[in-house]
Amino acid sequence: MLSALAAGLHRVEGLFDRAFEARFNPWYQLGALGFFFFWVATVSGVYLFIFFDTAIVGAFESVERITHEQWYLGGVMRSLHRYASGAMVVTVTLHLIREFVLGRFRGVRWFSWLSGVPLLWLLFAAGIGGYWLVWDRLAQFIAVATSEWIDWLPMFGDTLARNFLTDRSVSDRLFSLLVYLHIAIPLFLLIGMFIHVKRMKLARTTPARRLLYGTLAALVVLSIVRPAVSAGPADLSTTVAIVELDWLYLNTYPLLDSLGAGEVWGLLVSITTLLAVVPWLFPGEQSIEAAPAVVNPANCNGCGWCFKDCPYEAITMTPHSYKPELRQAVVDPDLCTACGICEGSCPSATPFRNVAELVSGIEMPAFPLDRLRLETERALAASNVPVVFVFGCERAFAVTGIESTDVRCLSLPCIGMLPPSFADYVARQDRVAGVLVTGCPPADCYFRKGSEWTEQRFKGDRMPHLRTLAGKSKVRVLWAAAHEGEVLERVLRTMRTAREDAA
Ligand code: HEM
Ligand code: SF4
Numbered sequence: 001m002l003s004a005l006a007a008g009l010h011r012v013e014g015l016f017d018r019a020f021e022a023r024f025n026p027w028y029q030l031g032a033l034g035f036f037f038f039w040v041a042t043v044s045g046v047y048l049f050i051f052f053d054t055a056i057v058g059a060f061e062s063v064e065r066i067t068h069e070q071w072y073l074g075g076v077m078r079s080l081h082r083y084a085s086g087a088m089v090v091t092v093t094l095h096l097i098r099e100f101v102l103g104r105f106r107g108v109r110w111f112s113w114l115s116g117v118p119l120l121w122l123l124f125a126a127g128i129g130g131y132w133l134v135w136d137r138l139a140q141f142i143a144v145a146t147s148e149w150i151d152w153l154p155m156f157g158d159t160l161a162r163n164f165l166t167d168r169s170v171s172d173r174l175f176s177l178l179v180y181l182h183i184a185i186p187l188f189l190l191i192g193m194f195i196h197v198k199r200m201k202l203a204r205t206t207p208a209r210r211l212l213y214g215t216l217a218a219l220v221v222l223s224i225v226r227p228a229v230s231a232g233p234a235d236l237s238t239t240v241a242i243v244e245l246d247w248l249y250l251n252t253y254p255l256l257d258s259l260g261a262g263e264v265w266g267l268l269v270s271i272t273t274l275l276a277v278v279p280w281l282f283p284g285e286q287s288i289e290a291a292p293a294v295v296n297p298a299n300c301n302g303c304g305w306c307f308k309d310c311p312y313e314a315i316t317m318t319p320h321s322y323k324p325e326l327r328q329a330v331v332d333p334d335l336c337t338a339c340g341i342c343e344g345s346c347p348s349a350t351p352f353r354n355v356a357e358l359v360s361g362i363e364m365p366a367f368p369l370d371r372l373r374l375e376t377e378r379a380l381a382a383s384n385v386p387v388v389f390v391f392g393c394e395r396a397f398a399v400t401g402i403e404s405t406d407v408r409c410l411s412l413p414c415i416g417m418l419p420p421s422f423a424d425y426v427a428r429q430d431r432v433a434g435v436l437v438t439g440c441p442p443a444d445c446y447f448r449k450g451s452e453w454t455e456q457r458f459k460g461d462r463m464p465h466l467r468t469l470a471g472k473s474k475v476r477v478l479w480a481a482a483h484e485g486e487v488l489e490r491v492l493r494t495m496r497t498a499r500e501d502a503a
């Protein structure tokens, strides 16, 4: 079922790729957009706080002044605060759905998934609290409904609701507590967001610059065209009958009416529990493919390249187990996602070594280096005419589908697993007219950094890189997502034509 959903998702993302280019496709940076909207809400929130009257009698008036007297700045800030908070709900929800559909909650990724769940509660608590502070008719509605909702919990009795029965009984102290909570909850959210990305090296917490500016400009335009305004002032001597709800944050409130407080608590706790156990509910197949990387101390010289490249902080460097002057890589199996990117980092991972069985410093049990060499040679030997050789990635465009007598292909679990020396090795064969290295666009690498590191390695900006003249002249790197077959085939055609012209 997940693979059908993933195919649908890729189709939608493909449309955005065409409109935005993969680098700026918002689908590939939903987490980063979540961070961005958080910062917009924080900056605008700090501005609003300067002019906000934290006493209940002055709160409504102060928001009105900010909105109307200072419409060109305060008003825009208020709207930015509201719209950025709403956009955060949208992006975080899509982020959750995307990670689920792509199965990026399984195995050691349980931590990223589970640490995301409490963020949802904090996000909604922060947003709902914000509506409360305006102290207009909507705030009154929320205040009364939330108090009754919280009072359902046995430890509260009806103490909160009593506070909202009359204007006089709503104390300044309670209102100040709400203001304090509206600062404290986003602070906890921020701490939670940093814990959430802690296990990921160089987590992408800022969207691509053009996407960032475009999104900010859209928020500003929306704020000017459709400024956020208050409903009339709260008046607890009357009951609020009709209010215009923000369906992003306040979607549970209609349910309170139709289901009741206890039932809504039950529903929310059930959804949260269900979300929290997703990694164990859908564990996927436990195959050798998921086995963590293994270090072979005899072939590890302690260079630290794998340590630098591991996108999941799974590698540490320790004193070598028996060569006192060297360091050695050590893999924590509880953090390793079996991406294989470290196999592509190791300087000992070269097919030019003249050994019966090729073993490098760090390898994947499912796809050790010797298998990589054997499969490369097998693919080469399958044809005796000049060929273009393609190294691809199982999660990107399926290169094995374009294999023919003059196009030989090898698909890897992640293109980051490919040591550049293998491209050198293939390029040096006389029969090979060109080598194409392809995989998911860097912004959408399933293992986060596989394509980005590959691009840098082949450009010579990251170790290891191409070493032979043949490699430097014949190898080409081109990114093609699963739906971008025609781009790849077009380039292949030009490589084949160049080969025929040269012949
Ligand atoms: C405030 C809300 C959230 C923010 C700001 C946020 C942000 C991020 C960021 C920046 C990343 C790293 C992206 C990268 O560099 O590859 C990430 C990864 C991830 N997030 Fe979230 N996230 C949030 C909520 C959630 C929620 C609610 C879930 C699911 C329950 C979730 C699940 C994940 C998973 C599974 C990954 C790991 C992907 C991987 O291993 O490659 N996140 N998130
Ligand atoms: S396989 Fe990937 S996650 Fe595991 S140690 Fe190697 S680079 Fe890190």
Ligand code: SF4
Pocket (backbone or CB within 6 Å): 295, 299, 300, 301, 302, 303, 304, 305, 306, 307, 328, 329, 345, 346, 347, 348, 361, 362
């Ligand atoms: S890249 Fe290879 S040689 Fe370098 S530290 Fe890692 S395992 Fe050892």
